[in-house]
Amino acid sequence: MTKPLPVGATIGILGGGQLGRMLAVAAARLGLKTHIFEPGTNVPAGDVAHQMTTASYDDAAALRAFGEAVDIITYEFENIPTSALDILEALAPIHPGRNALATSQDRLTEKTFLQDLGLQTAPFADVTSMADLDAAIAQIGTPAILKTRRMGYDGKGQARIMAPGEAGAAFDAMAGAPAILEGFVDFSHEVSVIGARSPEGAVACYDPGENVHSDGILRTTTVPAKLSPSQRTDAVLIAAKILNALDYVGVLGVELFVTPQALIVNEIAPRVHNSGHWTQNGCTICQFEQHIRAVAGWPLGDGARHADVVMENLIGDDMDRVPALAKSGAAIHLYGKAEVKPGRKMGHVNRVIKAVGT
Amino acid sequence: MTKPLPVGATIGILGGGQLGRMLAVAAARLGLKTHIFEPGTNVPAGDVAHQMTTASYDDAAALRAFGEAVDIITYEFENIPTSALDILEALAPIHPGRNALATSQDRLTEKTFLQDLGLQTAPFADVTSMADLDAAIAQIGTPAILKTRRMGYDGKGQARIMAPGEAGAAFDAMAGAPAILEGFVDFSHEVSVIGARSPEGAVACYDPGENVHSDGILRTTTVPAKLSPSQRTDAVLIAAKILNALDYVGVLGVELFVTPQALIVNEIAPRVHNSGHWTQNGCTICQFEQHIRAVAGWPLGDGARHADVVMENLIGDDMDRVPALAKSGAAIHLYGKAEVKPGRKMGHVNRVIKAVGT
Structure with a gap:
């Protein structure tokens, strides 16, 4: 059994974007420090992290110093160069593990893995x-x-x-x-399941959310998703199957196409996921804290949802809507990005539609 | 009408304790940066703030540099030396204003103010x-x-x-x-109202919480408090009266003793308040974000509560209970304090008892 990371320990996070930013805040809430490794300057996670290393993924000395300064390592994106992982892995445990990264970094490997598990893909x-x-x-x-x-x-x-x-x-x-x-899959809509697995193999999933994309970018996630009770169960079982097969530690996002006959796995992401942002205002323990809990070996939250929520991404000049959104009583989450660019995710807003009585 | 602080602006916060820490996180969520001024080193807010100034309140040069670097100033505690306020006030707006500070810094002034407002005190x-x-x-x-x-x-x-x-x-x-x-007041229990007021005079209050102290330190706050509907209304009206009388901008805590005959004002705190920590897991917009919204001139949240919550402070070696609490599904909020001391507030835990349907 893994020993839980003690309060005051440091979690290294590869990547300093908005996911790293929200992971850093969640870690702070649990009394854990974060150290961000990120090539870019002036990045979202920099505002709220305990420490930053600004260096490229091929800077071996910087990677070594980072690996030595942290107690465990996690990441906010899956495209970490293998050479960087080789250096880091020798210095601190990396969660989720390389198996999950290798599987999700390559669409062919990913699809083959899913098919071998008996899951349906395109x-x-x-x-x-x-x-x-x-x-x-x-x-x-x-x-x-x-x-x-x-x-x-x-x-x-x-x-x-x-x-x-x-x-x-x-x-x-x-x-x-x-x-x-x-x-092409002739699907009626897309849903995603955000699941988490602890080092001991405990699994907890959030209620599936229904995603709407436009121009290839996620626009909204609505919880609950339109699913029959058996589809809802199946969606969660699919996520659990993937988590267990990868001996996964952390939060994983699974995108599913819904057809009348089946749930078809579109892709998996070995990290916190944009379609799980609704959990910040719908659950006591959000996906970011759940990920930190998992990688730190802390007990997982149960994924219980106390509200129906619509999450909407704020993209590019959607930022002009912030003053009006602030008046609406919705929960605003901005990423601190200085420059607005078309297609750039600048923040998101969670609208709590109604509370779910217990 | 005050112009709202734009995204990317910097809020200066006097004091780097746990309240400053949670204010910094709330500001980050709205895309605002924070700069903490604090004499102590290795303080809770340091982990999550954009910038720190470590200097004493009688360091005029440090105060001036801080005042010039920020867009507005707020604080997490009321005992700021007048000489420091004199320097800062010339450089950036301070919310809540000096009137509120002067009133609450001195128990005699405070009680006299309350009495003059027609409110009951001991x-x-x-x-x-x-x-x-x-x-x-x-x-x-x-x-x-x-x-x-x-x-x-x-x-x-x-x-x-x-x-x-x-x-x-x-x-x-x-x-x-x-x-x-x-x-002495022969009261049955103590409640507190966390209220907020915007620069335009909009007021929003959270539902009163019921406080239990021991050894002079707050142990728990339970929402809803035991109050009749008319007492609940009165409690909120008292808070609104105080907010308006002080031409207040920001979040204010009002502690009330409940007797069968009356609500008696115990004291007011011109800042976010320990008895409002439950709002982090009971409301879409918590007291920390509400304070940031108020001082930044953003629209206030409406104070709506989506859950019944019990907040418990983790004091001293209550920290030993964190592993068990982590298993309970409760929301844990730790302050990142390195050293556990008897009587020291190390964190708090919010137990969501049940969701409130809308």
Whole structure:
């Protein structure tokens, strides 16, 4: 049994964006310090972290100093270079572990892992050449979507293929990066489950949220999601199955497409997830604190929800709406980003729709 | 009309204890930066503030640099030296204003202010000499309590007088400090109202909480308090009257003794208050964010409560209970204090008893 991290200990966090910022606040609430490692300057987590290291992921000396200064390491994003993990792993435990990172960093590995678990995914095929793509289209059909295997987020590194004639342009858009072709899934809506697992294997999931995207970016998450009671149970069981198969420690996000026949796993994220931000105003223990509790070996919260919530992302000049939102009584969460850019996540707002009596 | 402080602006906070820490987190949530001024080192707010100035309140140069670096100033405690306020006031607006500070820094001024407002207080008398004390006892009777006019908190600077023969010892305990004698009030319980007022005069109060003290230190606050509907209304009206009379900007705590006949004002605190910590898990907008909203000129939250909550302070070696509390599903809030001392507030825990349907 893992010994829980004592009050006053330091959690190292790779990445200083808004997720790192909200993790740092959650850690502080539990009397734990945070040390952020982040290449960028003037980043959201810098305002609230106990300590910052500003250095690149290929700065071995900075990585070593960071690894030696912290008690455990976690991260806010999954695209951490393997070489950095090699250095850090020797110095402090990393949660979630490399298994989870390796699985989710690569769409092909991820889809194969999910299929091997007996879970349903979109049909997919490995694409490293134009010949592969032609064969994949013959097998999967169109419309389909070509995605780089690595480093994609918020709709980046993706090209839709509505008809076979668009294959060449889509392949060129990958710029030589290894890719996979995914068949379209005819789903009614997308939900996600935010689950957590402790080092001892305890699992706790939040109620699934229903996600609406636009331009490849999450706009809103609504809890409760439109799901039948059995779908709700299935969604949670899918998340638990993934958490256990990865021997996972921390919070994981699982995106699911809902069809009348099945829940189809779209993707997993080995970290706190934008679609779990509603928990900050819907639960006593939010996803950020849940993640900190898990990686610190503390007991997990049970995921109980006390309210129906709609989370809306504030993107780009949505920031102009903040004064009006402040009047609405909604819970505003801003990330402290100095510069507003189109498509940039600047904050989010949680509207508590109604309390859930117990 | 005051212009609201824009996102990215800096709020200066005098005092870096747990209240400053929780104010800093609330400010960060709204995209506002905080700069803490605090004489002590390694203080709770240091972990989460954007910037710290470690200097004494008589360091004029440090005060000036701080005042020039921030957009507005607020504070987490009321005993700020007048000389420091003189310097700061010329450099940035201070909320709540000096009127509120002057009133609450001195028990005699405070009680006189309350009486002039038509509010009920314990009987009291000014005591600067042993002759004053004898006269005060003759007028008020015993049991009574002698308190220093200034700098008292958590039961410090107080001496009980159970019978006239104890007057000499009590007077000596004041060590020459100006004092007031307060008559005992035969109250059934104590409640407090946490109210807020905006620069435009909007007032919002939270539901009163019921406080239990031991050894002069707050142990628990329970919401809802045992109050009749008319007492609840009266409690809120009393807080609003005080807020308006002081032309107050920010959050104010008002402690009330409940008797069958009346609500008797015990004391006021011109700041966020320990008895309002339950709002962190009972309300969408907690007292810390409410204070930041008020002093920043943002719209106030409405004070709506979504849950019944019991707040318990973790004092001294109550910290040994943290592992068990973590298992209980309660919301834990620790202050990051390195050293556990008897009587020291180390954190608090909010137990959500049940959700309140809307």
